[in-house]
Amino acid sequence: MRPFRETEWLFTLLIGALLLWLLCLGNSPLRDWDEGTVAQVAKEIWRAAFGSLHWLYPTLGGEPYHNKPPLMHLLIAWCYSLGGVNEWTTRLPGALLTALGVPLLYLVGILLFNDSLPALFSALVYLTTLPVLRHGRLAMLDGASITFFLLLLFCLLKSRQQKPWALGVGFCLGLITLTKGMLVLLLGGIAGLFILASSPLIVLNNLYLWVGIVLGIAPAIAWYIAQWQYYGSNFLQINLQTQTFDRIAQPVEGNTGAPWYYLIELLKYAFPWLLFWPAGFYLAWNKRYASWSRLILIGTIVYFVAISLITTKLPWYVMPLYPFLALAIGAELSEVWRNQVINRKVWAIFIVVMALAGLCGGVYFIVVQEEPVLVAMAIVLTMSMSLAAWLIYKCDRRFIPVLFSGMYLVLLLLMSSQSWIWELNEAFPVKPVAALIRIYVSSGTKIYTSFAYSRPSLNFYCDCQVIPETTLILQQMWANNEYLLLDNATLKNLNLPMTKVLGSAEDFSLIAP
Structure with missing residues (x-):
């Protein structure tokens, strides 16, 4: 049997991502806080009279909405006009855009590694990481912002071969700004540091890059100027100070935590892949003169330190870190696959713990929750983790596809249940x-x-x-x-x-x- 080609893997990743992100997307009510707010702003845009400027000056409960630019809200309002106001249409734009990040990460990995195997493993890790999937399915802004950033990296790497691709860098910066506001400063800064650390002359001397930045950022700047002219200093006070820069020095709406808050978030939700991240990060450090390792090191260190120092702490702030983690883990798993150098004791112990957790979860779901699909999920988790632990103990590299397939099935079952938004029970x-x-x-x-x-x-x-x-x-x-x-x-x-x-x-x- 001939191996899959890159285009076939790309298509497979796209179909697998769309299935996970769109399955039973509307089977649960909207969540507080972001989902309800985003949906309400979109509904008020959708209701506005045709030809009005409500899309430019959105409202929340009839009052000016200054929190974030309205790109995602406009996409949701457009879905409302096509499919009505419901949970599925509310979540559809964000879910589609986040799902597209999986094949995009694969393309970025191919350009970074110049090798399809670590690119494939990176994309599969990203596909089967619970926080990426769960928050990407919600009507939030983070998944779309990450996909725009991955598209930026793809255009940046592709421009080394074909200069016109650099135009896309600026347009992606504009899309990030119109989606998540000042997050563009952090993600754009990471991209800039990567340029300076890898091939500054090739990229910075490219006229297409600067033309793209001017054209791409222009709509975002125009939106901010329009808000300032219409609302005056009140907009600057709320959008730039209260909702952006105040989050750095003080907790907004009481959302705070210790400096290690995001490390705890990773430990809670990023398994089993977090198990392989230390070795992947160490591999990147050992090969730090390679282009792929520099992106991983710069992206991971700069972003993690930045969000850890910000006083306001929210779980979804960690989301842009996952592509860098996936690239590091993908590189490590490809080394394991080729060389079969397996850390048997540590990896096997943690995978066994996950298998036991699945077993305990199955008992809980049978006795307390009585939701059959969650019982099936616990069984699949227990069986796949047990098999993976046995293969790791036997130094058999096939534990890698077992983990990928097992996690995909577990997440597929979780998303088909009504328990994937567990905050609704609060x-x-x-x-x-x-x-x-x-x-x-x-x-x-x-x-x-x-x-x-x-x-x-x-x-x-x-x-x-x-x-x-x-x-x-x-x-x-x-x-x-x-x-x-x-x-x-x-x-x-x-x-x-x-x-x-x-x-x-x-x-x-x-x-x-």
Whole structure:
């Protein structure tokens, strides 16, 4: 049997990624916080009158939205116009763009390594890394930003052979800016350091690069200028200071953590591939004069140090690190495949631990959760990790395809379940409560609730603004003839006179004014 060609592997990776990222994409409600916010902004763009400038000056709950540029919101609004407002259309643009990052990483790897094997292993690691898949399926901005960055790297590497490809570097910088704002400074800085460390004269003397930067960044600069002219200093205060540079020195909205916060995130969710990363990073250091190793070292060190020093800590900030980790791990696994030098004891022990975790998970899912697809997932994880551990112990390189296939099946089963967004269990389900509100309350109405914090997903589904308030304020709102959404304990304690309960859902009662 002849081996796969590069184009065949590229097509296989694309199909495998699309299946993972699109499978049962709309089977779970939107998550707080980013999903609900992004969806609401997109819905308000979609609802705006044709020919209006709402797409240029987006709003959230009728108020100016200054957090991020609206590229992803515009794509979601376009999907709403084609397929209606639902979870699937909300998540589709981000999922598609993130899935395209898998074959793109393969192409980047081929240009970096000048070898298809480490490129293939890198793409497969990226494909089967849980945080990349899970956050890429959510209606968030990070997966698309990473794909644009990978496209930037591809254009940059390709321009060494064909100079016009350098035009794409500037356009990718513009796309990153219009998606994630000032993240472009960090990712663009990494690309710039890589240029200086590898082939500065070839790239920097390329006129196409500078023309592309001017043309690509121009729309993003024009958007920022338009916001500044329309909103004045208020936009600069919120977008650039509060939502961007303040995150460096102080925790925004209470999101903070220790300097090793992201190391813990990697330890929690990046297995089994994190097991091979130390050897991959050491390999890159030993071959640090190679172009591929310099990209891995610069990208990993600069990005990880940067996000670790930022005071505001959020789990998805670590996402752009995964392509660099995947390249390092892909290089190490290709060395193992060719030379069969296997660290038997350490690797086998950790893989056995994962197999035991799968076994314990299977027992838990049978006894507590009673979701058959999760039981099947636990069985597949236990069997594949057990087989991989045995092959590692026997110094058999076939443990690598066993790990890839096992992890792919595990993630396929997880994504087909309704448990892939486990944060939904942290608070009450919003859809039944939103359905109750839609029956009795007109769109855009303000409702005051006893729940502890605001939930953007609830606002999205009920098409109203549900505002959390203290007991004292709730009493005042009742006196002012406002709608209230009260949990049963608060309703009993307030003892409101002449209370008219319109209906109840999930231990909440909707009170008429």
